[in-house]
Amino acid sequence: MLTADEKQLILQAWKKVLGHQEDFGAEAVDRMFTVYPQTKTYFPHFNLHHDSNHIRHHGKKVVNALGNAVRHLDNLSEELSELSNLHAYNLRVDPVNFKLLSHCFQVVLAVHLGEEYTPQVHLAYDKFLAAVSAVLAEKYR
Numbered sequence: 001m002l003t004a005d006e007k008q009l010i011l012q013a014w015k016k017v018l019g020h021q022e023d024f025g026a027e028a029v030d031r032m033f034t035v036y037p038q039t040k041t042y043f044p045h046f047n048l049h050h051d052s053n054h055i056r057h058h059g060k061k062v063v064n065a066l067g068n069a070v071r072h073l074d075n076l077s078e079e080l081s082e083l084s085n086l087h088a089y090n091l092r093v094d095p096v097n098f099k100l101l102s103h104c105f106q107v108v109l110a111v112h113l114g115e116e117y118t119p120q121v122h123l124a125y126d127k128f129l130a131a132v133s134a135v136l137a138e139k140y141r
């Protein structure tokens with residue numbers, strides 16, 4: 001459960017993401033494929049080379065979905081319901097992978113926000129991404 005202060009920190013920090021959705025998303029997805037190569041198995045149809053158009057395009061979609069979640073922090077389950085269906089029924093992504101992408105996205109935030117990525121912002125994003133991941137995985141059972 002996010003506190004009111006944490007919600008505020010998430011909204012505040014997201015302002016630094018706006019305008020960079022594609023760059024940040026591509027970096028996060030690139031990192032995920034490099035650090036956790038097993039995640040590549042879900043993307044056999046992608047060109048997985050560093051910064052490929054597939055990676056940029058996909059990264060942008062993922063970060064835009066997170067941005068939508070940021071705008072609906074009180075309503076994540078409903079807001080992400082379709083994405084949850086997609087990941088559970090169509091893509092069948094093993095839920096362990098959500099943690100891996102969340103971690104990579106946090107590293108990207110830390111790199112770009114620098115000192116503004118305080119432990120408090122880090123905590124807020126950790127909880128937010130865990131909440132998003134829980135919703136994306138909730139249709140599995």
Ligand code: HNI
Pocket residue numbers: 039042043058061062065066083086087091093097098099101102132133136
């Ligand atoms: Ni995910 C497609 C959002 C985690 C594998 N994913 C999407 C799309 C969005 C999205 C948005 C595009 C849907 C559309 O086109 O209608 N994915 C998210 C979010 C997270 C996430 C917000 C977690 C924070 N996805 C993951 C993880 C994996 C994953 C961890 C696997 C390792 N996603 C996929 C695959 C697709 C996908 C595969 C389809 C890609 C394509 O274009 O074919």
